[in-house]
């Protein structure tokens with residue numbers, strides 16, 4: 443059994459989370475579930491990033507204590523993850539006591555190692571991104587990441603000697619070890635940061651009170667990104683009384699993050715780990731954005747509210763599988779992809795209703811019609827059935843391989859192709875024609891048997907991607923807990939099982955009606 447440690451970024455509870463925020467988490471969840479089904483010992487971490495100037499400002503504006511504001515919004519975040527069927531193993535809050543203590547110890551260690559010194563920071567600060575910028579890094583005087591106004595920062599603070607690690611960091615990228623994927627992101631880091639030379643980083647704030655105090659200088663709070671990045675090890679118990687999980691799971695197999703925060707993960711985080719003398723994560727994966735009208739789908743970016751429907755509404759109306767299907771299947775992992783209500787609804791009908799849902803109601807309907815609901819073996823199999831099984835085996839292997847290569851969109855598509863193959867097999871063999879022949883019934887049994895095996899292969903692979911609905915069909919065939927056996931194919935023990943007709947898992951939507959209703963909901967919001 444191999445261990446597999448996967449993380450999402452921890453979310454800013456600055457707003458109720460949007461569909462864009464669901465992206466990283468849904469993808470990581472599918473990957474984590476798939477690895478569990480393969481038998482790996484998975485640790486899947488997510489959580490919330492609760493300190494910093496942004497949260498301080500929001501709470502003040504609301505006239506609330508920071509922690510009261512946070513408790514509310516974190517509860518809402520957890521509810522959303524429940525709705526989306528997110529199977530995290532741990533949810534970390536950076537206000538958790540154990541995290542606060544460990545971050546203070548981490549800061550002390552960096553200081554004791556001679557990597558932190560006191561000086562004065564003069565420059566710009568982007569509050570929404572919690573990022574420091576120099577004048578020459580700004581684009582039209584604004585934050586190069588989010589395009590928003592920056593403010594002046596001029597204060598005494600502690601600096602981390604990032605420049606000391608420049609050569610070691612560069613090597614990470616030059617040695618071609620695929621530390622950061624997709625490759626284009628690594629090129630971006632080299633061109634935008636390494637080629638300009640790494641400057642030491644301000645790692646504490648005097649004017650921000652909502653943060654973790656530096657233990658040896660209580661006037662200063664630790665810069666929120668140092669606090670946040672450390673979550674990946676503090677969640678495992680690093681520098682606590684119990685480091686069992688840290689010893690077992692670190693280094694992370696992959697940190698999955700959105701492209702705008704790649705630089706924190708691929709430059710600052712490895713430098714901190716180098717200073718702490720810890721192994722580096724095996725991989726940083728920088729995914730793209732869900733975009734609308736050319737920009738990031740985000741509440742603050744002026745996106746038409748009709749297109750900014752709450753993911754909670756989408757889950758309630760169409761199931762969490764519908765949201766996951768769109769995020770995983772329609773946006774190629776690593777690239778940006780467009781979002782609109784129309785695309786979402788079309789994908790529901792095209793993939794979920796026509797393929798995933800249809801195959802089980804169609805096949806079970808035929809088993810009931812031609813075989814009294816009974817699965818009774820492959821007695822009358824022909825060589826073409828073996829060819830069919832070989833094709834399914836190939837697609838299954840591809841689906842597994844793609845998840846191991848961290849290509850969830852392609853993995854999902856391979857599983858869907860098994861359904862296409864299954865439909866073609868039924869269409870070519872025409873059980874309805876055989877039913878008219880006196881000696882057709884045994885051949886019908888064999889066809890339905892092989893088609894069911896293929897459907898179960900598809901469904902066991904799809905369960906990680908669509909965990910809400912598929913399990914009910916698997917249960918009908920005696921599969922309670924999904925296990926993916928890499929060495930077997932079409933070998934489920936289903937002989938003698940009796941099934942009854944089922945309703946389609948995903949009923950086809952009337953697109954015009956849905957679009958209209960969604961617009962009404964959005965207008966009311």
Ligand code: MSP
Nearest residue numbers: 451452453454462465491670671699700731732739
């Ligand atoms: N708090 C930091 C992360 C610290 S990790 C040590 C942060 N939080 S965030 O809430 O702003 O973003 C969390 C994740 O949501 C990021 O990976 C971000 O890319 C993702 N998304 C937010 N909107 C998105 C889209 N429209 N599309 C895809 N993902 C996007 O950054």
